[in-house]
Amino acid sequence: MVAVRVIPCLDIDGRRGVVVKGINFQGLREVGDPVELAMRYDEEGADELVVLDITASVEDRPTFLKVVKEVATSVTIPVTVGGGVRSVEDADKLFKAGADKVSVNTAAVRRPRLVSELAEQYGSQSTVVAIDAKRVDGGYRVYIRGGNTPTELDVVNWAREAVELGAGELLVTSIDRDGTKVGYDVDLIRAVRSATNVPIIASGGAGERKHFYEVAVAGADGLLAASLFHFGIIRIRELKEYLASRGVEVRLDY
Numbered sequence: 510m511v512a513v514r515v516i517p518c519l520d521i522d523g524r525r526g527v528v529v530k531g532i533n534f535q536g537l538r539e540v541g542d543p544v545e546l547a548m549r550y551d552e553e554g555a556d557e558l559v560v561l562d563i564t565a566s567v568e569d570r571p572t573f574l575k576v577v578k579e580v581a582t583s584v585t586i587p588v589t590v591g592g593g594v595r596s597v598e599d600a601d602k603l604f605k606a607g608a609d610k611v612s613v614n615t616a617a618v619r620r621p622r623l624v625s626e627l628a629e630q631y632g633s634q635s636t637v638v639a640i641d642a643k644r645v646d647g648g649y650r651v652y653i654r655g656g657n658t659p660t661e662l663d664v665v666n667w668a669r670e671a672v673e674l675g676a677g678e679l680l681v682t683s684i685d686r687d688g689t690k691v692g693y694d695v696d697l698i699r700a701v702r703s704a705t706n707v708p709i710i711a712s713g714g715a716g717e718r719k720h721f722y723e724v725a726v727a728g729a730d731g732l733l734a735a736s737l738f739h740f741g742i743i744r745i746r747e748l749k750e751y752l753a754s755r756g757v758e759v760r761l762d763y
Contacts, residue, residue, distance in 0.1 A: 511730065511758070512556075512758045512759050512760045513725050513731070513732060513752065513757055513758060513759055514557055514710075514730065514731040514732065514760075515554075515555055515556055515721075515731075515732050515745055515748060515749055515752075515759065516555065516556060516710060516731045516733045516734075517546070517550045517558060517559070517735065517738045517739075517745070518558075518561065518712065518734065518735045519543050519546060519547065519558065519559070519560045519561070519580070520561050520563045520735060521543060521560060521561065521562045521563065521576055521592070522563070528542070528543050528546055528739070541739065543560070543576055543579070543580050544579050544580055546739065547560075547580045547583055547584050548583050548584060550584075550586075550745065551583075551585055553744060553745040553746055554745050554746050554749060554760075554761075555586060556586060556587075556731075556760055557586055557587045557589065557731070558584060558586060558588045558589070559588075559589045559590075559591070559612070559680070559733060560576070560577060560580055560588060560589070560590045560591075560608075561590075561591050561639075562576075562590075562591070562592030562593055563592060563655055574602055574606050577590050577603060577606040577608060578606040578607055580607075581606060581608060581609075587610065588607065588608055588609050589608065589609065589610040589611070589612055589637055589680075590603045590606075590608040590610070590611055590612065591611065591612025591613065591614060591637070591639055591680075592612075594611055594613045594616060595616040595623075596616075596623070597623075597626050597627060600613075600627055600630075601630075604631065604635075609635065610635045610636070610637050610678070611627065611631070611635060611636065611637065612637040612638070612639045612680055613627065613637070613638060613639065614638070614639040614640070614641065614653060615653040617671065618651060618653050618660060618662065618667070619653075621670065621671075621674055622674075624636060624638060624671055624674035624675050624676055625674045625675045627675070628674070628675025628676070628677070629675070632677070633675050633676065633677030633707075634677045635677070636675055636676050636677050636678075637676065637677070637679070637680055637710075638668075638671040638676040638678075638680070639679075639680040639681075639682065640664055640667060640668060640671075640679060640681050640682070640701075641653070641655075641656045641682050641684055642664045642681060642682065642683055642684065642694075643656075643659070643683075643684045643685055644685055644694075645659075648663055648665075649663065649664035649697055650662065650663065650664065651663070651664055651667050652684060656682075656684045656687075664681075664697070664700070664701065665700050665701060665703075665704045668681070668701045668704055668705050669704045669705060672705045672706070672707050676707060677707055678707055678708045678709075678710065678731075679701060679705065679707060679708070679709050680710045680712060680731075680733070681697060681698060681701050681709055681710065681711060682712035682713045683697055683712070683713035683714055684713065685713075686713040687712075687713040687714065688713075688735075688736065689714055689716070690715065690716025690717075690736075690737070691714055691716055692714050692715070692716060692720040692723065692724075693711050693712075693713060693715060693720055693723065693724040693727075693729075694713065695723055695724055695727045698711050698727045698728055698729050699727045699728060702727065702728030702729075703728075708730035708731060709728065709730055710730065710731030710733050711724045711727075711729035711732060712733040712734075715732070715733075715734040715737055716737070717743070718743060718747075718748055718751045718752075721734075721748060721752060722751070722755050722757060725752065725757050726757075749761055
């Protein structure tokens, strides 16, 4: 059995180079320095880091490379980077800056062939498709541009297509649950799990330890959270020990 990964997320305001956090993708406030947080999570036993330049797509600019390089060189764990990646050339800059995986969202929806280009160039294992999902009319709709713009795409259909195009991993975020601490959208993760066979990182809504367990049981391979870890509400080592006690396979070799 493959171990479930605990993954802190650093949402970066690329203009200022700081970590921020909001609720439902709105009301962003400054949290701290990305390098300091990254080093802390590495020491605490995080399995990976996700670094998202959350203002890049809205502002139509590339990901903040300086922050990526500083974070990647300060930790020993894999780093996934996303935000503003529109081409293989953009991805190449991130890989050269130290990213282990690159995540695409808005640009992939607008030009799905980008997913195949990245997978062909760097391998599916390094190609992540991020999906920002919102409940609409009893289903889930894909949103782009930092969760600001709705599309006509159904989340499950898009997830299936992204995998067929070459995505080796899906980062699925519930906009409705983001920052609310009421729990992950387990139904969303189950729906995507039933349609795909690649690892799924669940994002949006973690508020207590049982939420991580619930979404792991629902089929998530990666458990992503931000503010809970940033503010020390839950410690990564404590969370992993809790999950292990509930029968969830996790890496405890730290």
